[in-house]
Amino acid sequence: MNQPSGPLSGLRVIEFSGIGPGPHVAMLLADLGAEVVRIDRPGAGVSNPVVERGRHRIGIDLKSEEGKAFCRKAAASADVLIEGFRPGVMERLGLGPDTLLRANPRLVYARMTGWGQEGPLAHAAGHDINYIAITGALSAIGKAGETATPPQNLVGDFGGGSLYCAFGIMAALYERERSGRGQVVDAAIVDGATSLMSFFFGVRGRPFITTERGKGMLGGAAHFYRCFKCADGREIALGAIEPQFYAEMLAKAGAPAELAEGQMNPANWEAYAEKLAALFATKTQAEWCALLEGSDACFAPVLELEEAREHPHMKARGAYIEHEGEWHTAPAPRFSRTPGAVRSSADDGDAVVARWTAGA
Secondary structure (H helix, E strand, O other): OOOOOOOOOOOOEEEOOEEEEEHHHHHHHHHHOEEEEEEEOOOOOOOOOOOOEEEEEEEOOOOOHHHHHHHHHHHHOEEEEEOOOOOOHHHHOOHHHHHHHHHHOEEEEEEEOOOOOOOOOOOOOOOOOHHHHHHOHHHHHHOOOOOOOOOOOOHHHHHHHHHHHHHHHHHHHHHHHHHHOOOOOEEEEHHHHHHHOOHHHHOOOOOOOOOOOOOOOOOOOOOOOOOEOOOOOOEEEEOOHHHHHHHHHHHHHOOOHHHHHHOOOHHHHHHHHHHHHHHHHHOHHHHHHHHOOOOOEEEEEEEOOOHHHHHHHHHOOEEEEOOOOEEEEEEOOOOOOOOOOOOOOOOOOOHHHHHHHOOO
């Protein structure tokens, strides 16, 4: 396994295997140099080689006394623990925060759940779509008159979940530098997704920005902030909000002159969108890229996942890395002195914990 590099080199992390945001949190930390021991079920294989990269794996029966003892030993020498079970599961296993923090007061104990540790829904099953449904986020996504459109699981699991959990872990580690004490991080997707909606809470009542489905400047109603189909059936995305960018888009695209007036009048949006739709349907996506991409028209082609890897800008940024025959997303964010790295995984979690407990 590659030697850890990155700003988190030396950080010791225990990850209890799960799905969705928990593994993504551990990936983010591992990419930046943390040494992550992933505790799997005995015989469990790798379900996602990208998200589960950079781990020291070990299969543990959490119901056995030997398995619980190993976890307690590992946590006693760790800096961070990540678990994503329903509330109460870790306590019933004898691995709850009260027990482990007594043995290791410096431990940051991160709990990644959908509903959170308390509340009427805390013990209910759920998934991304459910968590963002009660925050107002899902209601805002889709076309007017149609049912809401789930945005994959980006807004809940990863936007409101793993990123906020990772942020909470780092904040707790920063505070530990002053107090010398760890604490519990209750990272609930409903909390993170609600935080993501802060901007919209702050602009309630404004005419152009609304969470009413299919309306508002950012919701797909504006002709200058939506996607259009091209002659080949491919799509392009416009985001020309500012007047100077809007003017450049119109000029470069050869749009009808009447579209230059009344950009911000919602009464014009649908009619203007029809004119732009007719215009963009006259050329292929590649032809529009040749005319608009790289300008201040706020333009981009709508690419599929495999195509994104080959886009010149993404290639120049090194946004994707080939590692052991698999394409991976590059570590993010980037650091000038201590860059992160994509690292292999290995089935040596027991050896790593033995080294931790030996003080190495």
